[in-house]
Amino acid sequence: MKFFHSKTALRLFFILLLLITLYLLSCVLKVKSGHGIDQQEGLYWQEENSIDVMFLGTSHVHCDVNTGLLYNSYGITAYDYSGAEQPLWMTYYYLKELYRYQTPELLVLDLYGPARFKEDYQYTWISENIYGMRFSSNKVKMLLVSVEPDRIRDYFPSFAIYHNRYDSLSEDDFQSFFWNSEDKQAFKGYTPYFGTELQTEPDDFFTEEKGGLTKKSEKYLRKIIAYAKKKQTPLLLISAPYVITKEDKMTYNQIAEIAAQEDVAFIDFNEYYEDMGLDFTTDFNDESHLNYQGSCVFTDYLGNYLKENYDLTDRRGDPSCESYLDNQKLILKEAKEASATG
Template sequence: MKKHHFPLILKSLAFLLIFFGLLFHISNVLRPEVTIQGNNERLGMLGIYAEPKNTIDVLYFGSSDATAFWSPFTAYEQTGFTSYTYGKSMMRASMFEDMLNEALKTQSPSLVIVSLRTILQSGDTVEEAALRSVTDSLPYSTLNRWKMIFRNHGKIVLSDNAIENEGTGEPTKSLFAEIPFYFDIMKYHDNWQHIWEGSYHYRGLGRFSSSTKGYFVGTGCVQQKRDPSVSQISKSMELSESAENALHALMQRADRDGFSILFVMPPYCESTEDRMRFNRAAELISEAGHMAIDFNDFWNEIGMDAENDFYDPGHANILGARKFTAFLTDYLSTHYDLPDRRTDPRYAAWQEGLENWHKTESDALRNTISKRKFVFEDDSFAGKE
């Protein structure tokens, strides 16, 4: 390399640096805003960066079957340990490892609770919407985002294909079709027409905390029918390769870092297949020396009510989440050594957050109960929502 080339190379590097800086910044702004029942899941997920380092005692981790069931403030109020519900709806087995690594970058919980349902249901391919649900919410600056997309190389079923084939389409073989996952601005640039002031909220990490600590407040109410005999099934069923890999990877990480890991199935109207998958997973998990609990076995102890506690077949509303969280919290406090932070001045923010939470909670309860009445009066609406 000749000497006079040096400034040019330096200049090019500076140019590229600015380019990628701007690219990531603008991409963040252009990502679409999705709110479901008033919950902004993306903020719920990014809120973990706003938590002071190493202040979360329990990480409740998983897909929507995690975020709709665990309410950290309910647990905090009850026994005083801090927790965070970390995850994103549609998160598939092949994304769990990188997501856990992401959470553990800033937090070192003594217990990680993994909600199993979506892992076990995952096949070996990944729908575009599922992968995007997670990677399009993660910041560009984190390596785990890039790893996650790379890990799913050759497994992605593009949306058009998935819709045509009702979710069973072949994954794309084209590397070029995967590039828009790495650079989601290629997908969302047309969103420039819809951005608003709030779109700029996502600029920096750690700016916005989640007022529910990642919990997704379900406020609907749709009656469900539960078959209690499912809990009696003892047969098991093979898991997909990616589901098994995910379980092993999560347990390895726990063993390596020395934190406890607990696998759970939330209480819901479990299907026969889900139960059989759980049975298989429980075998694998206990072989590795860890524990898995299906909380459908404790339906009556928890006090779950299929008619009132769900906003759809797989997800609890605030009523159900409160019952489940309270029950699991009791279980945790007897089986794990978790601290009480309620009088600790370093956790004053939690005490403030709790007051805020009470307001959110009472609004949500009122909202849910009003919907429950509506459903009772006109049964023809049930199940259509």
């Protein structure tokens, strides 16, 4: 019996050792990227029910919405839960995922994706919207509507894709363990650009025409609206400022019509360049994204709008929100380093 018990204990030890090894390898080898993977994976490091405003959508969210400024100036605890060129069918499953961990007071969805990208399967940045999500039936369902059947193996299972990254590892790859939780909590999704590219302010995009929203995008937009209503969470639809085109505006007009039908607010912030004080000579990283300076201009305008129109709790001084103070310090440090090198 002693021999039997010792063998059982030894087996359990080696199973535990194997599990620990697999965990450590996964933490090191998984792909890290500020274009969506980090935003998705970062949700799991946040304290449960600590986020009051959840921002969803494309890179226009995590490049343009400064979470540190929202907390410092308005007391809003926000998170940029977004991915590059994210289509609405992926946003829908992001939405379902976040409610497993958070109960926000407000959802804000940026709609640049369906205005600009029209394919039913959008592969250019799809991995950025997949690799950070934990395995679940929700992730499988997202894959089934986002990837053609013969291409699923290109993205799932994730470990099979990134297990051979040994030659490309960097120092950052060794900072995703459970003992790094404080640093991980300080990240709220915001990943600013620090370049400056002169842009010409568009002056001919106004139109009353409607159209351009694909059937698949409309289907999932309405599903997102229905899900938010089911959760009894206010939903604000927006377009963050960029160099908009007339074709984009047509799609936003169609979205505005749907929003009116569904009794949901929609704001195209491209109509408020002057009001927010956006400078097209200094505030853009490229024609699609604001830089750090521009994101501060937009975020300040957005934060003021949110405080005036929604009953959001001011969390400043709340000891449970220390990670947001760390977030602000992290952002300011990054901005200072970028200024010193740029």
